[in-house]
Amino acid sequence: MSIPIEQAYLHCPRCGCKQNDPGHIPFRCADCQFAVFFGPVAAVGGLIVNSADQLLLVRRARNPGKGQWGLPGGFVDRGETVEEALEREVYEETRLQLKARDLLVTHPNQYNYQGVVTEVIDLFYVCRAVDPSHVELEAAELDDYAWVHPSAEYLDNMAFPSNRYAIELWMSQLS
Template sequence: MGHTNPNNSRFRFCPSCGKNSLEPDSIKSFKCGQCGFQFFLNCAAAAMAIILDHQNKILVTVRAKDPGKGTLDLPGGFAEPGESIDQALIREVKEELNLDIFDLEFFCSSANTYPYKSVVYPITDMAFTCKVTDFSQILPMDDVSGFRFIPVHDLTPGMFGMNSAQNVIKKFKKTYS
Protein backbone atom coordinates (compact mmCIF):
# COMPACT_ATOMS: atom_id res chain seq x y z
CA MET A 1 0.00 0.00 0.00
CA GLY A 2 2.98 2.34 0.51
CA HIS A 3 1.70 4.27 3.52
CA THR A 4 0.72 2.96 6.94
CA ASN A 5 -2.45 4.12 8.61
CA PRO A 6 -1.20 6.51 11.33
CA ASN A 7 -4.08 5.47 13.58
CA ASN A 8 -3.61 1.70 13.20
CA SER A 9 -3.71 1.09 16.96
CA ARG A 10 -6.28 3.77 17.92
CA PHE A 11 -9.54 2.35 16.59
CA ARG A 12 -10.41 -1.24 17.51
CA PHE A 13 -14.18 -1.40 18.11
CA CYS A 14 -16.60 -1.32 15.20
CA PRO A 15 -19.09 1.58 15.38
CA SER A 16 -21.70 -0.63 13.69
CA CYS A 17 -21.60 -3.99 15.51
CA GLY A 18 -19.46 -3.06 18.54
CA LYS A 19 -17.04 -5.99 18.12
CA ASN A 20 -13.30 -5.63 18.75
CA SER A 21 -12.58 -6.41 15.11
CA LEU A 22 -11.82 -3.07 13.39
CA GLU A 23 -8.57 -3.27 11.42
CA PRO A 24 -6.76 -0.73 9.23
CA ASP A 25 -7.85 -1.20 5.62
CA SER A 26 -5.88 1.67 4.02
CA ILE A 27 -4.07 4.87 5.03
CA LYS A 28 -7.47 6.44 5.75
CA SER A 29 -9.89 3.59 6.46
CA PHE A 30 -10.71 0.73 8.79
CA LYS A 31 -12.81 -2.36 8.12
CA CYS A 32 -14.66 -4.59 10.55
CA GLY A 33 -13.70 -8.25 10.29
CA GLN A 34 -17.08 -9.26 11.73
CA CYS A 35 -19.74 -7.25 9.89
CA GLY A 36 -17.75 -5.67 7.03
CA PHE A 37 -18.49 -2.07 8.09
CA GLN A 38 -15.92 0.38 6.70
CA PHE A 39 -14.93 3.53 8.61
CA PHE A 40 -13.11 6.42 6.88
CA LEU A 41 -11.00 9.20 8.35
CA ASN A 42 -11.18 11.66 5.44
CA CYS A 43 -9.39 15.00 5.26
CA ALA A 44 -10.69 17.85 7.35
CA ALA A 45 -10.54 21.33 5.82
CA ALA A 46 -8.64 24.12 7.55
CA ALA A 47 -7.80 27.69 6.54
CA MET A 48 -5.07 30.17 7.41
CA ALA A 49 -5.04 33.93 6.97
CA ILE A 50 -2.10 35.89 5.59
CA ILE A 51 -2.77 39.41 6.83
CA LEU A 52 -0.41 42.34 6.29
CA ASP A 53 -0.72 45.59 8.22
CA HIS A 54 -0.17 49.05 6.69
CA GLN A 55 3.60 48.69 7.16
CA ASN A 56 3.65 45.33 5.32
CA LYS A 57 4.24 43.36 8.49
CA ILE A 58 2.52 39.98 8.68
CA LEU A 59 0.18 39.20 11.55
CA VAL A 60 1.13 36.00 13.38
CA THR A 61 -0.41 34.40 16.45
CA VAL A 62 0.99 32.47 19.38
CA ARG A 63 -0.65 29.08 19.92
CA ALA A 64 -2.27 28.74 23.36
CA LYS A 65 -2.79 24.97 23.13
CA ASP A 66 -1.10 21.85 21.85
CA PRO A 67 -0.11 20.84 19.32
CA GLY A 68 2.59 23.48 19.09
CA LYS A 69 1.67 25.40 22.25
CA GLY A 70 3.75 28.60 22.50
CA THR A 71 4.89 28.57 18.87
CA LEU A 72 3.96 31.03 16.16
CA ASP A 73 1.13 30.28 13.75
CA LEU A 74 -1.05 31.99 11.19
CA PRO A 75 -4.60 32.90 12.27
CA GLY A 76 -7.23 30.39 11.24
CA GLY A 77 -8.63 26.97 11.96
CA PHE A 78 -10.96 24.19 10.93
CA ALA A 79 -14.14 24.46 8.92
CA GLU A 80 -17.21 23.26 10.76
CA PRO A 81 -19.90 21.10 9.14
CA GLY A 82 -22.04 23.23 6.81
CA GLU A 83 -19.41 26.00 6.47
CA SER A 84 -17.54 27.02 3.36
CA ILE A 85 -13.79 27.45 3.81
CA ASP A 86 -14.00 31.24 3.50
CA GLN A 87 -16.83 31.40 6.06
CA ALA A 88 -14.69 29.26 8.38
CA LEU A 89 -11.71 31.60 8.04
CA ILE A 90 -13.81 34.71 8.65
CA ARG A 91 -15.28 33.07 11.80
CA GLU A 92 -11.93 31.77 13.08
CA VAL A 93 -10.13 35.12 12.71
CA LYS A 94 -13.02 36.81 14.53
CA GLU A 95 -12.91 34.19 17.33
CA GLU A 96 -9.13 34.28 17.67
CA LEU A 97 -8.34 37.98 17.20
CA ASN A 98 -11.64 39.90 17.10
CA LEU A 99 -10.80 41.06 13.57
CA ASP A 100 -13.05 41.32 10.54
CA ILE A 101 -11.32 40.12 7.38
CA PHE A 102 -12.38 40.73 3.79
CA ASP A 103 -11.05 40.39 0.22
CA LEU A 104 -10.02 36.78 0.81
CA GLU A 105 -7.90 35.49 -2.07
CA PHE A 106 -6.73 31.90 -2.30
CA PHE A 107 -2.94 31.69 -2.00
CA CYS A 108 -2.01 27.99 -1.72
CA SER A 109 -2.94 24.66 -0.17
CA SER A 110 -1.01 21.93 1.54
CA ALA A 111 -1.59 18.40 2.81
CA ASN A 112 -1.00 18.12 6.53
CA THR A 113 -1.61 15.97 9.57
CA TYR A 114 -2.90 17.20 12.90
CA PRO A 115 -2.15 15.06 15.97
CA TYR A 116 -4.83 15.68 18.59
CA LYS A 117 -5.40 13.59 21.73
CA SER A 118 -3.68 10.50 20.30
CA VAL A 119 -5.46 10.55 16.92
CA VAL A 120 -3.69 11.75 13.78
CA TYR A 121 -6.14 13.58 11.53
CA PRO A 122 -5.47 14.14 7.82
CA ILE A 123 -5.94 17.82 6.95
CA THR A 124 -6.07 19.91 3.80
CA ASP A 125 -4.84 23.38 4.74
CA MET A 126 -5.74 26.34 2.56
CA ALA A 127 -4.10 29.75 2.93
CA PHE A 128 -5.72 33.01 1.87
CA THR A 129 -4.42 36.54 1.71
CA CYS A 130 -6.90 38.78 3.54
CA LYS A 131 -7.38 42.42 4.36
CA VAL A 132 -8.29 44.14 7.61
CA THR A 133 -9.34 47.78 7.72
CA ASP A 134 -9.06 48.37 11.47
CA PHE A 135 -6.60 46.62 13.80
CA SER A 136 -7.53 48.75 16.84
CA GLN A 137 -9.89 46.10 18.29
CA ILE A 138 -7.41 43.21 18.02
CA LEU A 139 -7.59 40.92 21.03
CA PRO A 140 -6.09 37.43 21.44
CA MET A 141 -8.84 34.97 22.40
CA ASP A 142 -9.90 31.33 22.01
CA ASP A 143 -6.82 29.19 21.24
CA VAL A 144 -4.52 32.20 20.70
CA SER A 145 -2.42 33.51 23.61
CA GLY A 146 -0.82 36.42 21.77
CA PHE A 147 -0.01 38.03 18.44
CA ARG A 148 2.78 39.94 16.72
CA PHE A 149 3.38 41.87 13.54
CA ILE A 150 6.65 40.78 11.93
CA PRO A 151 8.25 42.18 8.76
CA VAL A 152 7.95 39.55 6.04
CA HIS A 153 11.71 39.55 5.39
CA ASP A 154 12.34 38.71 9.08
CA LEU A 155 10.14 35.61 9.02
CA THR A 156 11.71 32.17 8.90
CA PRO A 157 9.72 28.94 8.60
CA GLY A 158 11.40 27.59 11.75
CA MET A 159 9.62 30.25 13.84
CA PHE A 160 6.36 28.36 13.25
CA GLY A 161 5.42 25.20 15.10
CA MET A 162 3.10 23.67 12.51
CA ASN A 163 4.35 22.30 9.17
CA SER A 164 1.47 23.86 7.28
CA ALA A 165 2.32 27.39 8.46
CA GLN A 166 6.00 26.74 7.68
CA ASN A 167 5.08 25.76 4.11
CA VAL A 168 2.86 28.81 3.63
CA ILE A 169 5.57 31.16 4.93
CA LYS A 170 8.16 29.62 2.57
CA LYS A 171 5.87 30.10 -0.42
CA PHE A 172 4.75 33.56 0.64
CA LYS A 173 8.31 34.82 1.08
CA LYS A 174 9.17 33.61 -2.45
CA THR A 175 6.21 35.37 -4.05
CA TYR A 176 6.41 38.47 -1.85
CA SER A 177 10.06 39.33 -2.55
Template sequence: MSIPIQQAYLHCPRCGGKHDDPGRVPFRCDRCQFAVFFGPVAAVGGLIVDSENKLLLVRRARNPGKGQWGLPGGFVDSGESVEDALAREVYEETRLRLKRTELLITSPNQYDYQGIVTQVIDLFYVCRAVDPTTVILEPAELDDYAWVNPTADHLDNMAFESNRIAIEHWMG
Protein backbone atom coordinates in the same frame (compact mmCIF):
# COMPACT_ATOMS: atom_id res chain seq x y z
CA MET B 1 3.41 8.00 21.79
CA SER B 2 1.29 9.28 18.92
CA ILE B 3 -0.45 6.94 16.50
CA PRO B 4 -2.30 7.50 13.22
CA ILE B 5 -6.07 7.69 13.70
CA GLN B 6 -6.63 4.53 11.66
CA GLN B 7 -4.64 2.53 14.25
CA ALA B 8 -6.90 3.84 17.04
CA TYR B 9 -9.94 2.07 15.58
CA LEU B 10 -9.84 -1.20 17.53
CA HIS B 11 -13.61 -1.72 17.45
CA CYS B 12 -16.31 -0.94 14.94
CA PRO B 13 -18.14 2.30 15.86
CA ARG B 14 -21.39 0.88 14.43
CA CYS B 15 -21.62 -2.65 15.90
CA GLY B 16 -18.79 -2.71 18.47
CA GLY B 17 -17.11 -5.72 16.85
CA LYS B 18 -13.39 -6.17 17.50
CA HIS B 19 -11.22 -5.12 14.58
CA ASP B 20 -8.44 -7.60 13.86
CA ASP B 21 -6.42 -5.44 11.48
CA PRO B 22 -5.96 -1.94 13.00
CA GLY B 23 -4.31 0.53 10.66
CA ARG B 24 -5.84 -0.79 7.47
CA VAL B 25 -7.33 1.88 5.22
CA PRO B 26 -10.18 1.83 4.78
CA PHE B 27 -11.32 0.44 8.11
CA ARG B 28 -13.89 -2.18 7.19
CA CYS B 29 -15.82 -4.17 9.78
CA ASP B 30 -15.97 -7.85 8.88
CA ARG B 31 -19.16 -8.21 10.92
CA CYS B 32 -21.40 -5.41 9.60
CA GLN B 33 -19.35 -4.08 6.62
CA PHE B 34 -19.23 -0.52 8.03
CA ALA B 35 -16.33 1.43 6.43
CA VAL B 36 -14.30 4.49 7.40
CA PHE B 37 -11.91 5.92 4.82
CA PHE B 38 -9.97 8.35 7.06
CA GLY B 39 -9.96 11.14 4.50
CA PRO B 40 -8.35 14.39 5.56
CA VAL B 41 -10.36 17.02 7.37
CA ALA B 42 -10.23 20.63 6.15
CA ALA B 43 -8.64 23.53 8.00
CA VAL B 44 -8.03 27.17 7.09
CA GLY B 45 -5.31 29.67 7.86
CA GLY B 46 -5.21 33.40 7.30
CA LEU B 47 -2.07 35.24 6.24
CA ILE B 48 -3.40 38.60 7.40
CA VAL B 49 -1.37 41.46 5.99
CA ASP B 50 -1.49 45.10 7.10
CA SER B 51 -0.94 48.26 5.03
CA GLU B 52 2.84 47.96 5.50
CA ASN B 53 2.74 44.36 4.20
CA LYS B 54 3.54 42.99 7.65
CA LEU B 55 2.12 39.60 8.53
CA LEU B 56 0.10 38.83 11.66
CA LEU B 57 1.55 35.93 13.64
CA VAL B 58 -0.20 34.60 16.72
CA ARG B 59 1.34 32.55 19.53
CA ARG B 60 -0.52 29.43 20.60
CA ALA B 61 -1.61 29.22 24.24
CA ARG B 62 -2.34 25.47 24.12
CA ASN B 63 -1.18 22.28 22.50
CA PRO B 64 -0.45 21.27 19.92
CA GLY B 65 2.26 23.84 19.45
CA LYS B 66 1.88 25.71 22.74
CA GLY B 67 4.26 28.68 22.84
CA GLN B 68 4.93 28.56 19.11
CA TRP B 69 3.87 30.89 16.33
CA GLY B 70 1.05 30.22 13.93
CA LEU B 71 -1.52 31.81 11.70
CA PRO B 72 -5.08 32.55 12.77
CA GLY B 73 -7.32 29.74 11.64
CA GLY B 74 -8.77 26.37 12.47
CA PHE B 75 -11.00 23.54 11.34
CA VAL B 76 -13.89 23.86 8.92
CA ASP B 77 -17.16 22.89 10.62
CA SER B 78 -19.61 20.47 9.05
CA GLY B 79 -21.90 22.29 6.61
CA GLU B 80 -19.65 25.37 6.52
CA SER B 81 -17.87 26.77 3.46
CA VAL B 82 -14.11 27.20 3.63
CA GLU B 83 -14.50 30.97 3.27
CA ASP B 84 -17.05 31.12 6.10
CA ALA B 85 -14.75 29.01 8.29
CA LEU B 86 -11.85 31.39 7.61
CA ALA B 87 -13.92 34.46 8.57
CA ARG B 88 -15.29 32.70 11.67
CA GLU B 89 -11.94 31.36 12.89
CA VAL B 90 -10.11 34.65 12.35
CA TYR B 91 -12.86 36.52 14.19
CA GLU B 92 -13.01 34.02 17.07
CA GLU B 93 -9.24 34.14 17.60
CA THR B 94 -8.45 37.82 16.91
CA ARG B 95 -11.77 39.72 16.63
CA LEU B 96 -10.62 40.91 13.20
CA ARG B 97 -13.18 41.10 10.44
CA LEU B 98 -11.90 40.31 6.97
CA LYS B 99 -12.63 42.48 3.95
CA ARG B 100 -10.61 40.65 1.30
CA THR B 101 -9.31 37.10 0.94
CA GLU B 102 -7.46 35.28 -1.82
CA LEU B 103 -6.47 31.61 -1.85
CA LEU B 104 -2.67 31.34 -1.72
CA ILE B 105 -1.83 27.66 -1.33
CA THR B 106 -3.07 24.35 0.02
CA SER B 107 -0.91 21.98 2.01
CA PRO B 108 -1.24 18.60 3.69
CA ASN B 109 -0.76 18.61 7.44
CA GLN B 110 -0.97 16.26 10.40
CA TYR B 111 -2.78 17.25 13.58
CA ASP B 112 -1.62 15.38 16.69
CA TYR B 113 -4.30 15.75 19.34
CA GLN B 114 -3.81 13.78 22.55
CA GLY B 115 -1.72 11.16 20.79
CA ILE B 116 -4.05 10.56 17.82
CA VAL B 117 -2.81 11.89 14.47
CA THR B 118 -5.43 13.06 11.96
CA GLN B 119 -4.65 13.92 8.36
CA VAL B 120 -5.61 17.51 7.47
CA ILE B 121 -5.68 19.54 4.27
CA ASP B 122 -4.92 23.19 5.04
CA LEU B 123 -6.15 26.00 2.80
CA PHE B 124 -4.25 29.26 3.26
CA TYR B 125 -5.60 32.66 2.25
CA VAL B 126 -3.91 36.06 2.04
CA CYS B 127 -6.27 38.42 3.85
CA ARG B 128 -6.85 42.06 4.60
CA ALA B 129 -8.69 43.08 7.76
CA VAL B 130 -11.23 45.88 7.99
CA ASP B 131 -9.25 47.38 10.89
CA PRO B 132 -5.96 45.55 11.59
CA THR B 133 -5.25 47.75 14.63
CA THR B 134 -8.00 46.11 16.72
CA VAL B 135 -6.53 42.66 17.47
CA ILE B 136 -8.11 41.14 20.58
CA LEU B 137 -6.90 37.60 21.24
CA GLU B 138 -9.01 34.70 22.49
CA PRO B 139 -6.97 33.86 25.64
CA ALA B 140 -7.95 30.19 25.70
CA GLU B 141 -6.28 29.78 22.30
CA LEU B 142 -3.63 32.51 21.91
CA ASP B 143 -1.38 34.46 24.25
CA ASP B 144 0.51 36.90 22.02
CA TYR B 145 0.63 38.36 18.53
CA ALA B 146 3.03 40.34 16.37
CA TRP B 147 2.92 42.14 13.04
CA VAL B 148 6.20 41.10 11.43
CA ASN B 149 8.30 40.69 8.37
CA PRO B 150 8.87 36.98 9.09
CA THR B 151 12.43 36.00 9.92
CA ALA B 152 14.15 32.63 10.19
CA ASP B 153 13.53 32.79 13.96
CA HIS B 154 9.78 33.03 13.36
CA LEU B 155 9.79 30.30 10.73
CA ASP B 156 11.87 27.97 12.91
CA ASN B 157 9.34 28.35 15.74
CA MET B 158 6.10 27.62 13.87
CA ALA B 159 3.57 25.30 15.49
CA PHE B 160 2.73 23.63 12.17
CA GLU B 161 5.01 22.93 9.22
CA SER B 162 2.17 23.77 6.82
CA ASN B 163 2.04 27.32 8.29
CA ARG B 164 5.74 27.69 7.58
CA ILE B 165 5.28 26.42 4.02
CA ALA B 166 2.45 28.91 3.42
CA ILE B 167 4.47 31.84 4.78
CA GLU B 168 7.53 30.91 2.71
CA HIS B 169 5.32 30.66 -0.37
CA TRP B 170 3.83 34.09 0.38
CA MET B 171 7.32 35.56 0.90
CA GLY B 172 8.32 34.22 -2.53
Protein backbone atom coordinates in the same frame (compact mmCIF):
# COMPACT_ATOMS: atom_id res chain seq x y z
CA MET C 1 3.33 8.13 22.08
CA SER C 2 1.48 9.22 18.96
CA ILE C 3 -0.57 6.93 16.73
CA PRO C 4 -2.33 7.54 13.41
CA ILE C 5 -6.10 7.85 13.82
CA GLU C 6 -6.72 4.65 11.85
CA GLN C 7 -4.88 2.68 14.55
CA ALA C 8 -7.15 4.15 17.25
CA TYR C 9 -10.19 2.36 15.81
CA LEU C 10 -10.17 -0.87 17.81
CA HIS C 11 -13.92 -1.44 17.48
CA CYS C 12 -16.39 -0.79 14.69
CA PRO C 13 -18.26 2.47 15.41
CA ARG C 14 -21.39 0.99 13.78
CA CYS C 15 -21.74 -2.52 15.30
CA GLY C 16 -19.08 -2.51 18.06
CA CYS C 17 -17.27 -5.57 16.71
CA LYS C 18 -13.66 -5.84 17.93
CA GLN C 19 -11.15 -5.34 15.12
CA ASN C 20 -8.40 -7.93 15.05
CA ASP C 21 -6.18 -5.98 12.63
CA PRO C 22 -6.64 -2.18 13.12
CA GLY C 23 -4.71 0.39 11.14
CA HIS C 24 -5.91 -0.10 7.60
CA ILE C 25 -7.24 2.65 5.35
CA PRO C 26 -10.09 2.42 4.82
CA PHE C 27 -11.24 0.81 8.06
CA ARG C 28 -13.57 -2.05 7.07
CA CYS C 29 -15.57 -4.02 9.60
CA ALA C 30 -15.46 -7.76 8.87
CA ASP C 31 -18.89 -8.25 10.48
CA CYS C 32 -21.08 -5.43 9.09
CA GLN C 33 -18.89 -4.15 6.19
CA PHE C 34 -18.99 -0.56 7.51
CA ALA C 35 -16.14 1.56 6.09
CA VAL C 36 -14.36 4.70 7.38
CA PHE C 37 -11.88 6.49 5.11
CA PHE C 38 -10.25 8.81 7.74
CA GLY C 39 -10.23 12.09 5.92
CA PRO C 40 -8.30 14.22 5.51
CA VAL C 41 -10.29 16.86 7.35
CA ALA C 42 -10.25 20.48 6.12
CA ALA C 43 -8.69 23.40 7.95
CA VAL C 44 -8.09 27.05 7.07
CA GLY C 45 -5.34 29.54 7.78
CA GLY C 46 -5.30 33.29 7.24
CA LEU C 47 -2.19 35.12 6.11
CA ILE C 48 -3.49 38.49 7.31
CA VAL C 49 -1.46 41.33 5.85
CA ASN C 50 -1.49 44.98 6.96
CA SER C 51 -0.77 48.10 4.89
CA ALA C 52 3.00 47.75 5.54
CA ASP C 53 2.91 44.19 4.09
CA GLN C 54 3.54 42.76 7.54
CA LEU C 55 2.02 39.40 8.41
CA LEU C 56 0.02 38.68 11.55
CA LEU C 57 1.47 35.75 13.49
CA VAL C 58 -0.18 34.41 16.63
CA ARG C 59 1.40 32.36 19.43
CA ARG C 60 -0.47 29.28 20.58
CA ALA C 61 -1.47 29.08 24.25
CA ARG C 62 -2.29 25.35 24.15
CA ASN C 63 -1.21 22.15 22.50
CA PRO C 64 -0.53 21.14 19.90
CA GLY C 65 2.22 23.69 19.42
CA LYS C 66 1.91 25.53 22.73
CA GLY C 67 4.34 28.47 22.76
CA GLN C 68 4.92 28.31 19.02
CA TRP C 69 3.83 30.66 16.25
CA GLY C 70 1.14 30.11 13.67
CA LEU C 71 -1.54 31.70 11.56
CA PRO C 72 -5.07 32.44 12.72
CA GLY C 73 -7.29 29.59 11.61
CA GLY C 74 -8.76 26.23 12.44
CA PHE C 75 -10.99 23.42 11.32
CA VAL C 76 -13.92 23.74 8.94
CA ASP C 77 -17.16 22.88 10.74
CA ARG C 78 -19.93 20.77 9.29
CA GLY C 79 -22.30 22.75 7.11
CA GLU C 80 -20.03 25.74 6.52
CA THR C 81 -18.00 26.72 3.50
CA VAL C 82 -14.23 27.03 3.69
CA GLU C 83 -14.57 30.81 3.39
CA GLU C 84 -17.13 30.92 6.22
CA ALA C 85 -14.76 28.86 8.37
CA LEU C 86 -11.90 31.25 7.61
CA GLU C 87 -13.93 34.30 8.60
CA ARG C 88 -15.29 32.56 11.73
CA GLU C 89 -11.90 31.27 12.91
CA VAL C 90 -10.10 34.58 12.31
CA TYR C 91 -12.84 36.45 14.18
CA GLU C 92 -12.93 33.95 17.08
CA GLU C 93 -9.17 34.07 17.56
CA THR C 94 -8.39 37.76 16.85
CA ARG C 95 -11.70 39.66 16.62
CA LEU C 96 -10.61 40.83 13.17
CA GLN C 97 -13.19 41.03 10.41
CA LEU C 98 -11.96 40.27 6.92
CA LYS C 99 -12.64 42.49 3.94
CA ALA C 100 -10.65 40.52 1.36
CA ARG C 101 -9.40 36.97 1.00
CA ASP C 102 -7.67 35.17 -1.86
CA LEU C 103 -6.70 31.51 -1.91
CA LEU C 104 -2.91 31.19 -1.87
CA VAL C 105 -2.25 27.46 -1.61
CA THR C 106 -3.41 24.18 -0.14
CA HIS C 107 -1.02 21.90 1.73
CA PRO C 108 -1.22 18.63 3.69
CA ASN C 109 -0.72 18.72 7.42
CA GLN C 110 -0.97 16.43 10.42
CA TYR C 111 -2.76 17.39 13.62
CA ASN C 112 -1.52 15.54 16.69
CA TYR C 113 -4.14 15.93 19.41
CA GLN C 114 -3.47 14.04 22.63
CA GLY C 115 -1.45 11.43 20.79
CA VAL C 116 -3.88 10.71 17.95
CA VAL C 117 -2.71 12.02 14.57
CA THR C 118 -5.32 13.17 12.04
CA GLU C 119 -4.51 13.92 8.42
CA VAL C 120 -5.52 17.47 7.44
CA ILE C 121 -5.67 19.47 4.22
CA ASP C 122 -4.97 23.13 4.98
CA LEU C 123 -6.32 25.90 2.75
CA PHE C 124 -4.39 29.15 3.13
CA TYR C 125 -5.79 32.55 2.17
CA VAL C 126 -4.05 35.92 1.92
CA CYS C 127 -6.37 38.31 3.74
CA ARG C 128 -6.91 41.97 4.55
CA ALA C 129 -8.72 42.99 7.72
CA VAL C 130 -11.24 45.80 8.03
CA ASP C 131 -9.24 47.30 10.93
CA PRO C 132 -5.96 45.45 11.52
CA SER C 133 -4.99 47.76 14.40
CA HIS C 134 -7.49 46.20 16.82
CA VAL C 135 -6.34 42.62 17.44
CA GLU C 136 -7.97 41.02 20.49
CA LEU C 137 -6.75 37.48 21.15
CA GLU C 138 -8.87 34.60 22.39
CA ALA C 139 -6.91 33.96 25.61
CA ALA C 140 -7.85 30.27 25.80
CA GLU C 141 -6.16 29.67 22.44
CA LEU C 142 -3.53 32.39 21.91
CA ASP C 143 -1.22 34.34 24.19
CA ASP C 144 0.65 36.75 21.89
CA TYR C 145 0.71 38.21 18.40
CA ALA C 146 3.13 40.08 16.19
CA TRP C 147 2.94 42.01 12.92
CA VAL C 148 6.19 41.01 11.20
CA HIS C 149 8.12 40.44 8.05
CA PRO C 150 8.70 36.80 9.08
CA SER C 151 12.33 36.02 9.89
CA ALA C 152 13.99 32.75 10.88
CA GLU C 153 13.20 33.62 14.52
CA TYR C 154 9.51 33.03 13.75
CA LEU C 155 9.75 30.52 10.90
CA ASP C 156 11.95 28.17 12.93
CA ASN C 157 9.36 28.18 15.73
CA MET C 158 6.16 27.46 13.80
CA ALA C 159 3.60 25.11 15.33
CA PHE C 160 2.79 23.49 11.98
CA PRO C 161 5.08 22.89 8.98
CA SER C 162 2.20 23.72 6.61
CA ASN C 163 2.00 27.25 8.10
CA ARG C 164 5.69 27.78 7.39
CA TYR C 165 5.24 26.46 3.85
CA ALA C 166 2.40 28.93 3.15
CA ILE C 167 4.31 31.86 4.68
CA GLU C 168 7.45 31.12 2.68
CA LEU C 169 5.39 30.84 -0.53
CA TRP C 170 3.72 34.18 0.22
CA MET C 171 7.12 35.81 0.92
CA SER C 172 8.54 34.46 -2.36
CA GLN C 173 5.73 36.17 -4.25
CA LEU C 174 6.51 39.56 -2.70
CA SER C 175 9.86 39.93 -4.46
